[in-house]
Amino acid sequence: MKPEVAHRRIEAFRKRFGEAHLFLAYHAAFPLALTPDLLYRLWANFQRDIHGEILNIPWIAVADLLLSSLCDEVGHELYEMEKEVRNALLSELKTSPRFGTERIKDLSDFLLAYIQQQLDSPDLDIRDFAQAQRWTALAYTRPSEAASELESTLKKAYHQDRVELVRMASLVETLAEPLLEGGFEPLLVYARAYREGTEPQSSQLLETEQQEEAAEASLEYSGKLKLLVVDDQPENLDLLYRNFRKDFRVFKADGAFSALKILETESEMAVIISDQQMPEMKGTEFLSKTVTKFPDTVRIILTGFTDVEDLVEAINSGQVYKYITKPWDPNELKAVVQRAADTYRLLKRRTNELRRQLLLSERQLASVPRFLSFGLSVEQVAEALGLDIEQVRQAAKGSGSR
Secondary structure, eight states: OOHHHHHHHHHHHHHHHOHHHHHHHHHHTSSSSBOHHHHHHHHHHOOBOTTSOBOOOOTTHHHHHHTSTTOEEEETTEEEOOHHHHHHHHHHHHHOTTSHHHHHHHHHHHHHHHTTTGGGOSOHHHHHHHHHHHHHHHHHHOHHHHHHHHHHHHHHHHHHOHHHHHHHHHHHHHTHHHHHHTTOTHHHHHHHHHHTTOOOOHHHHTOOOOOOHHHHHHTOOSSOEEEEEEOSOHHHHHHHHHHHTTTEEEEEESSHHHHHHHHHHHOOOSEEEEESOOSSSOHHHHHHTTTTTOTTOEEEEEESSOOHHHHHHHHHTTSOSEEEESSOOHHHHHHHHHHHHHHHHHHHHHHHHHHHHHHHHHHHHHHHHHHHTTTOOHHHHHHHHTOOHHHHHHHHHHHTOO
């Protein structure tokens, strides 16, 4: 199926059933396959987004989804989504400010718990199915563990069971996206080589390049986001701290210079709230000093004055997300800060996605000579790594490979 066909199906589903049904489809795309019981439990366990907002998914959405064009019945009470549909839904889930990578972790934990008893079933088919679901969950959150186990299982199947080998190779290809993101693109070539009758050197194939520390760290959103509040009035500072300490890791600074020192030690904040009128420097001036080093941070100004020119200039230059006039309403400020946090999450995901794509492209091209040395053709390497044949040829030429 072409990706554009998958997107058309998803859009048709959205138009027919609405956003709440689509939220269930996002979650249903995580398991490798679905049963009515599994989908019902997903519906029951994920009725809220990561911010605690109710999703309002009706129970009838379970049946509507299984009977829709997004799912195919492949056995008795067993349903699957086409790979392209599944990947498109998961992509929307990961980039949505209501779910993101935090929800992927939640789904992984849920699925691992759900299949735990099935792993010990006396029925071999049930055990195999549960194990495939387990590898699916691990591929998104602990890809190194999944890759190691998949490699070992592939090697065993190569020597013992041709049918199992084909099944495992197909599973690896289904999990290509999270394995690639985790830096395990060699496993795809590894599986293809085994299926075609060649036993590669696994220790070489599963060798991965070290990820940038910043890229790895920034993918984690399971904890509270960091919020810096800056005000020279102690009572205002304490009030801001009390308002946000439950939802954020709050850092307090009684002026611009102490705030800059905190940023030196604590690094990037998701949101900075600063008073405008402070004795050391104005809030807009302080915030302008944070833009270059922390471009994704969302900045909010609190002002009791009408510094129109300073505020308009700061907003127009992208230094300030919003200004709030004093005396501020706690509920209004909370709503603004929550939207600012959502904006930060979205910005970070976009930045990380671009970084992952760049790292992935660099790793793929750097891996071409090694893969060719295993006796695979240019066409095979290009197909497995998702590269153009000409890209593979140029990479081989640049390294002196055939």
